[in-house]
Amino acid sequence: MSSAPTTVKIAILGPGTVGTEVVRLLERQRDDLEARVGAPIVIAGIYVRDTAVPRDPAIPRGLLTDDADALIASADVVVELMGGIEPARTMILAALERGCAVVTANKALLAAHGPELYEAADAAHADLYFEAAVAGAIPLVRPVRESLAGDHVRRILGIVNGTTNYVLDEMTTRGLGYDVALKRAQELGFAEADPTADVEGYDAAAKAAILASLAFHQRVSLDDVYREGISAITPADVAAASEVGLVIKLLAIAERTEVGVNVRVHPTLVSATHPLAGVHGAFNAVFVEAEAAGELMFYGQGAGGLPTASAVLGDIVSVARHKALGGKGPRESNYADLPVLSIASASTRFQIRMLVVDRPGVLASVAAILAAHGISIESVRQHHTSDRAHAEVVISTHRAPERDLERTVADLAASAVVHEVLSVLRIEGE
Amino acid sequence: MSSAPTTVKIAILGPGTVGTEVVRLLERQRDDLEARVGAPIVIAGIYVRDTAVPRDPAIPRGLLTDDADALIASADVVVELMGGIEPARTMILAALERGCAVVTANKALLAAHGPELYEAADAAHADLYFEAAVAGAIPLVRPVRESLAGDHVRRILGIVNGTTNYVLDEMTTRGLGYDVALKRAQELGFAEADPTADVEGYDAAAKAAILASLAFHQRVSLDDVYREGISAITPADVAAASEVGLVIKLLAIAERTEVGVNVRVHPTLVSATHPLAGVHGAFNAVFVEAEAAGELMFYGQGAGGLPTASAVLGDIVSVARHKALGGKGPRESNYADLPVLSIASASTRFQIRMLVVDRPGVLASVAAILAAHGISIESVRQHHTSDRAHAEVVISTHRAPERDLERTVADLAASAVVHEVLSVLRIEGE
Numbered sequence: 001m002s003s004a005p006t007t008v009k010i011a012i013l014g015p016g017t018v019g020t021e022v023v024r025l026l027e028r029q030r031d032d033l034e035a036r037v038g039a040p041i042v043i044a045g046i047y048v049r050d051t052a053v054p055r056d057p058a059i060p061r062g063l064l065t066d067d068a069d070a071l072i073a074s075a076d077v078v079v080e081l082m083g084g085i086e087p088a089r090t091m092i093l094a095a096l097e098r099g100c101a102v103v104t105a106n107k108a109l110l111a112a113h114g115p116e117l118y119e120a121a122d123a124a125h126a127d128l129y130f131e132a133a134v135a136g137a138i139p140l141v142r143p144v145r146e147s148l149a150g151d152h153v154r155r156i157l158g159i160v161n162g163t164t165n166y167v168l169d170e171m172t173t174r175g176l177g178y179d180v181a182l183k184r185a186q187e188l189g190f191a192e193a194d195p196t197a198d199v200e201g202y203d204a205a206a207k208a209a210i211l212a213s214l215a216f217h218q219r220v221s222l223d224d225v226y227r228e229g230i231s232a233i234t235p236a237d238v239a240a241a242s243e244v245g246l247v248i249k250l251l252a253i254a255e256r257t258e259v260g261v262n263v264r265v266h267p268t269l270v271s272a273t274h275p276l277a278g279v280h281g282a283f284n285a286v287f288v289e290a291e292a293a294g295e296l297m298f299y300g301q302g303a304g305g306l307p308t309a310s311a312v313l314g315d316i317v318s319v320a321r322h323k324a325l326g327g328k329g330p331r332e333s334n335y336a337d338l339p340v341l342s343i344a345s346a347s348t349r350f351q352i353r354m355l356v357v358d359r360p361g362v363l364a365s366v367a368a369i370l371a372a373h374g375i376s377i378e379s380v381r382q383h384h385t386s387d388r389a390h391a392e393v394v395i396s397t398h399r400a401p402e403r404d405l406e407r408t409v410a411d412l413a414a415s416a417v418v419h420e421v422l423s424v425l426r427i428e429g430e
Numbered sequence: 431m432s433s434a435p436t437t438v439k440i441a442i443l444g445p446g447t448v449g450t451e452v453v454r455l456l457e458r459q460r461d462d463l464e465a466r467v468g469a470p471i472v473i474a475g476i477y478v479r480d481t482a483v484p485r486d487p488a489i490p491r492g493l494l495t496d497d498a499d500a501l502i503a504s505a506d507v508v509v510e511l512m513g514g515i516e517p518a519r520t521m522i523l524a525a526l527e528r529g530c531a532v533v534t535a536n537k538a539l540l541a542a543h544g545p546e547l548y549e550a551a552d553a554a555h556a557d558l559y560f561e562a563a564v565a566g567a568i569p570l571v572r573p574v575r576e577s578l579a580g581d582h583v584r585r586i587l588g589i590v591n592g593t594t595n596y597v598l599d600e601m602t603t604r605g606l607g608y609d610v611a612l613k614r615a616q617e618l619g620f621a622e623a624d625p626t627a628d629v630e631g632y633d634a635a636a637k638a639a640i641l642a643s644l645a646f647h648q649r650v651s652l653d654d655v656y657r658e659g660i661s662a663i664t665p666a667d668v669a670a671a672s673e674v675g676l677v678i679k680l681l682a683i684a685e686r687t688e689v690g691v692n693v694r695v696h697p698t699l700v701s702a703t704h705p706l707a708g709v710h711g712a713f714n715a716v717f718v719e720a721e722a723a724g725e726l727m728f729y730g731q732g733a734g735g736l737p738t739a740s741a742v743l744g745d746i747v748s749v750a751r752h753k754a755l756g757g758k759g760p761r762e763s764n765y766a767d768l769p770v771l772s773i774a775s776a777s778t779r780f781q782i783r784m785l786v787v788d789r790p791g792v793l794a795s796v797a798a799i800l801a802a803h804g805i806s807i808e809s810v811r812q813h814h815t816s817d818r819a820h821a822e823v824v825i826s827t828h829r830a831p832e833r834d835l836e837r838t839v840a841d842l843a844a845s846a847v848v849h850e851v852l853s854v855l856r857i858e859g860e
Contacts, residue, residue, distance in 0.1 A: 025580045025722060036579050137723040139573035146572060149466050150455045150743030275729055278708025283725075292455060292740035293567040295713075297729035299705055310722035313580030325755040 008037060008320040009044040011075035011100075013068065013091060014082030015059045018105060018132070019046070021309030022079065024058045026316070036317050039324035045071040047091075072098065076323045079316060080104040089113055096120045096128065101319035105132035105312055111206030115219035127322055129315035134210050135160055135284045137307030138300035139314065144214050144288065152291040153215040156254045157268075157429060160207040162282030162302045163191045163198035164230050164250040168267075169280050171238050172247055178233055190282045200229035201250065201265040208252035211286070212263040215254055218338050220263055226343035228266035237423050240353055240394050241269050243381070247277045251428065255346070260339035262346045269351055270429040287429070344403040349378070349427035351396050354412060355419040358384065358391040362417045366393060369415060373408040375400045390419050396427065438467060438750040439474040441505035441530075443498065443521060444512030445489045448535060448562070449476070451739030452509065454488040456746070466747050469754035475501040477512075477521075502528065506753045509746060510534040519543055526550045526558065531749035535562035535742055541636030545649035557752055559745035564640050565590055565714045567737030568730035569744065574644050574718065582721040583645040586684045587698075587859060590637040592712030592732045593621045593628035594660050594680040598697075599710050601668050602677050608663055620712045630659035631680060631695040638682035641716070642693040645684055648768050656694035656773035663697055667853050670783055670824050671699050673811070677707045681858065685776070690769035692776045699781055700859040717859070774833040779808070779857035781826050784842060785849040788814065788821040792847045796823060799845060803838040805830045820849050826857065 010026075012019055026033065026043065034040055043063055048055075051064045065071050068091055072078055078095035080102065082088050088109050095102050097120065104110070110117065110133050121128035131141045135158070144153065159165050163185055170181035182199065185191035197203050205225040212220040230250050241248055251268040254261065270276050275297045279285040284302030289295055301307040356362045363380065370377055376398040383392045397405075405424070413421045440456075442449055456463065456473065464470055473493055478485075481494045495501050498521055502508055508525035510532065512518050518539050525532050527550065534540070540547065540563050551558035561571045565588070574583065589595050593615055600611035612629065615621035627633050635655040642650040660680050671678055681698040684691065700706050705727045709715040714732030719725055731737040786792045793810065800807055806828040813822045827835075835854070843851045 021722075029580045033580055036576075138726060139569075139576075139578070142576060143569035143573060146466075146569075146744055146748055148569070148740065148744060149747035150459045150463055151740045273708075273710055275705075275708050275713075278703075278705050280703055283705075285727075290740065292451075292736045292743075294731040294734070294737050295729075296568060296731075297715075297727070299725075299727035299729065301724040304724070306722045307724050310578065310581045310720065313722075314576055314578060317579035318576055322755060325752060 007040045007042050008076045008323050009042055009074060010077045010079060010316065010320070011044050011047065011071045013047040013078065013080045013088070015046050015048060015055060016081060017305040018308045018312065019081040020056045020058050021305050022081065022312050025309055025313050033317055037320040037324050039320070041320055044075050047071050069094070072100065075100055077101045077103065077316060077319055079312065080106060081312070082106070083108065085109055085112060092117060093120050096124045096126045099124055099126055101127035101129070101323060103129045103312055103315040103319060105130065105308055107133040107206050107210065111209045111222045114210060114213055115221060118213065118219065127319040129319055130210070131315050132308045132311035134207050135286055135298070136300065136302040136304065137311050138284060138286065138298050138302070139311070140286055140298045141214060142314070142318065143298065148290055148293060151293050153288060154256055154291060155289040156211050156215050156286060157276060158207070158211060158252040158286040159249055159276060159279050159284050160211070160252045160286065160302065161198055161204040161250060162284060163195065164204070165279060165284070166190045166282040167199070168230060168233070168248055168250065171233070171235060172242070173280070175235060177235055178231065199231050201227045204250060204252045204265040208254060208263050208265050211252060212254035212261060215288070216256055216261050216338065218261055218340070220261070220340055224263055224340040226264035226266070230267050232423070233267055234423070237353065237425065241351070241425070244396070245272045246270065246427065247272055248425065249276055251276070253428065257341065257345070259345070260341040262341040262343065264343055264346060267425055269425050269427040274429045276429060344401070344406070346402045347399050348402070349397055349399050349430070350405055351394060351425045351427055352409065352412070353392065353394045353422040355385070355390045355422060356393050357417050357419060358389060362391070363393070365415065365417045366395070366412065369411050370395070370397070370408055373404045373411070375404055375408055392422070437470045437472050438506050438753050439472055439504060440507045440509060440746065440750070441474050441477065441501045443477040443508065443510045443518070445476050445478060445485060446511060446513075447735040448738045448742065449511040450486045450488050451735050452511065452742050455739055455743050463747055467750040467754050469750070471750055474505050477501050499524070502530065505530055507531045507533065507746060507749055509742065510536060511742070512536070513538065515539055515542060522547060523550050526554045526556045529554055529556055531557035531559070531753060533559045533742055533745040533749060535560065535738055537563040537636050537640065541639045541652040544640060544643055545651060548643065548649065557749040559749055560640070561745050562738045562741035564637050565716055565728070566730065566732040566734065567741050568714060568716065568728050568732070569741070570716055570728045571644060572744070572748065573728065578720055578723060581723050583718060584686055584721060585719040586641050586645050586716060587706060588637070588641060588682040588716040589679055589706060589709050589714050590641070590682045590716065590732065591628055591634040591680060592714055593625065594634070595709060595714070596620045596712040597629070598660060598663070598678055598680065601663070601665060602672070603710070605665060607665055608661065629661050631657045634680060634682045634695045638684060638693050638695050641682060642684035642691060645718070646686055646691050646768065648691055648770070650691070650693055650770055654693055654770040656696070658696035660697050662853070664853070667783065667855065671781070671855070674826070675702045676700065676857065677702050678855065679706055681706070683858065687771065687775070689775070690771045692771040692773065694773055694776060697855055699855050699857040704859045706859060774831070774836070776832045777829050778832070779827055779829050779860070780835055781824060781855045781857055782839065782842070783822065783824045783852040785815070785820045785852060786823050787847050787849060788819060792821070793823065795845065795847045796825070796842065799841050800825070800827070800838055803834045803841070805834055805838055822852070
């Protein structure tokens with residue numbers, strides 16, 4: 001496989017929605033694509049478990065095969081679009097070992113076994129591209145990997161789940177409650193009947209692991225990612241945020257600190273003037289802070305067959321071009337071996353919203369609890385509530401370590417003057 | 431030059447602000463960069479007109495040379511950071527003819543002589559990369575060229591000039607007048623003492639030509655770009671837009687129509703919920719509508735030595751990697767030969783703001799003038815003014831051809847019921 005192929009042979013594994021669009025686009029744009037690759041391209045075959053199952057007319061029957069080994073052995077580029085862990089993992093490893101370039105859209109696999117796959121690609125000097133696995137159609141992996149090659153990424157803040165962005169956006173712009181907004185999302189096809197994977201942040205956490213690996217050349221897997229979903233967010237949280245010019249977004253955050261990296265997914269308050277605040281509906285966006293390039297943001301559709309196919313095709317062109325140029329892929333990078341830190345070591349600003357007893361001196365007691373933990377208050381707002389016995393207090397803190405915050409919230413909740421801690425939200429992007 | 435170099439030799443032409451940062455970053459990140467390139471990289475030399483002039487300490491004196499020919503002849507990759515048309519044009523052409531890959535940040539040169547340079551690169555099968563020439567640090571050229579390789583771009587809407595975005599943003603968010611906002615921009619270093627190139631849209635027009643070439647594989651030069659600046663925008667325009675949820679941005683627009691492409695720069699009304707509306711201060715962003723990928727946006731810093739150097743470095747890594755892989759560059763694409771259309775053929779929605787005589791029947795007369803030109807009205811708003819003799823009428827039209835609009839505005843201005851046409855602004859992004 002290491003000499004330049006006169007024709008680049010492509011194997012497609014799994015002609016589902018995305019795979020079918022990829023085949024269609026490959027055929028339709030063949031002239032353009034070959035000009036960019038610098039060599040003819042041909043689909044060597046399409047792996048399916050059962051060749052007898054009827055397929056979309058765009059899939060030529062003659063190309064179907066249930067012999068994955070033989071197909072991979074004949075290919076220069078393997079495009080894995082089956083999803084799931086197995087047999088995708090085994091087939092990708094077999095392809096990389098043979099020196100094939102691999103393109104995959106398989107987020108679950110990369111989040112669970114990314115480090116193993118990155119190492120296998122590295123060892124074989126083979127390309128492993130996965131643009132479609134992180135944020136659908138948004139060109140993100142290539143910019144971070146190539147355009148920022150001479151730069152250092154400090155932090156990534158990403159809206160990487162369209163369902164939760166849709167729900168939070170509806171709550172923010174229309175004042176809907178969580179349940180109503182989620183129901184709308186389900187009716188419009190933006191949320192599944194069982195929305196757990198989206199609303200509890202599991203999908204975003206998988207993407208956060210991939211993003212962190214990419215940004216820091218660091219092996220990060222799903223288990224390293226702290227995760228909180230949006231199901232506890234109330235209209236009162238949204239309103240309290242809005243009052244001071246903030247909006248709530250579910251963010252995947254990957255951050256390089258002096259001692260390591262921390263990777264987390266949680267509802268986050270960002271300024272209404274931050275570019276991420278302008279990401280509406282089910283769109284995705286990834287905000288990158290790099291040393292030399294400064295602030296960058298990449299915005300687009302995070303899902304959908306056609307957008308995802310577009311991202312896969314871009315990857316195919318890149319790796320096919322490298323194949324046509326005849327060399328082995330270079331080693332992607334020197335992997336770093338930074339500690340992946342727990343959430344306790346993260347440091348952010350916080351907004352604590354609580355019901356307190358409505359009498360003089362209460363604010364002083366609350367402030368004393370924060371002071372005892374070394375947490376500095378940036379602002380306090382107080383509202384009277386309808387029951388007259390309680391007031392609502394919203395405290396924004398200066399940057400503080402997460403571990404101090406946890407203890408502070410516990411002390412607040414236990415305090416005689418605090419009736420209830422209503423919510424604790426992190427503030428980012430400043 | 432066509433066999434794989436064991437070491438990739440880089441020539442830097444012009445060690446100004448950006449060039450110095452590039453040299454500094456190249457040295458600081460050498461290990462990382464070489465891992466990504468897959469071969470050792472070395473700075474073969476740095477061309478300066480006068481080797482005796484003192485330089486930044488980051489520039490090794492021993493690498494300076496005033497012999498550009500000899501330097502280019504010894505290089506694999508030539509990085510042109512001199513700016514201006516000559517001798518940059520001649521040196522780049524010489525480098526391409528020799529099969530060198532070329533990286534340039536020279537917007538003026540590409541806008542004026544882009545087609546000649548793209549053809550020379552194509553003929554020599556050499557890479558010509560220019561990420562830093564369009565929108566500073568924003569990775570844009572590579573995503574459009576590679577990630578969207580199998581897609582078709584329909585339209586690009588870009589905020590590509592930081593000065594004008596800063597001025598319009600100050601007018602919008604602080605209610606400042608144009609002169610005051612411009613003065614602030616000058617004080618903060620966002621605008622030059624002579625701001626003409628920015629505020630009259632010349633800089634944006636140059637970038638529009640490059641963007642259009644890129645998006646449509648079409649040779650577009652500065653002369654093909656229709657251009658209007660922002661100096662006529664008044665606080666009343668901003669307020670009238672804001673009343674109906676619109677904001678004014680100076681956009682570079684490149685559009686593929688059924689009969690050709692049209693490329694233009696003018697103040698444009700976009701919805702306050704459009705992602706471009708969330709681009710504040712001196713930031714840049716480019717919004718892309720593609721057939722398969724859908725809507726994408728790329729956001730970041732459009733200028734500055736360090737961000738620009740970051741973009742140049744990303745390009746160096748890409749072309750050096752191709753050199754290390756040993757092949758000639760592929761032909762970039764099949765260039766299209768679409769007609770580049772005049773502004774008269776463009777079609778947009780319009781907002782016409784005018785002072786009319788304040789008496790019954792005037793709206794009917796105004797509507798009749800639009801109807802006579804086949805222009806359909808979407809909404810009309812009318813305000814009384816302080817002088818009582820006149821009313822202000824703001825008409826938003828449905829999509830209409832620019833040529834019809836011009837005639838309509840002429841007829842409105844000549845009408846007895848119209849005292850003055852205050853402004854005509856295009857509405858985009860819907």
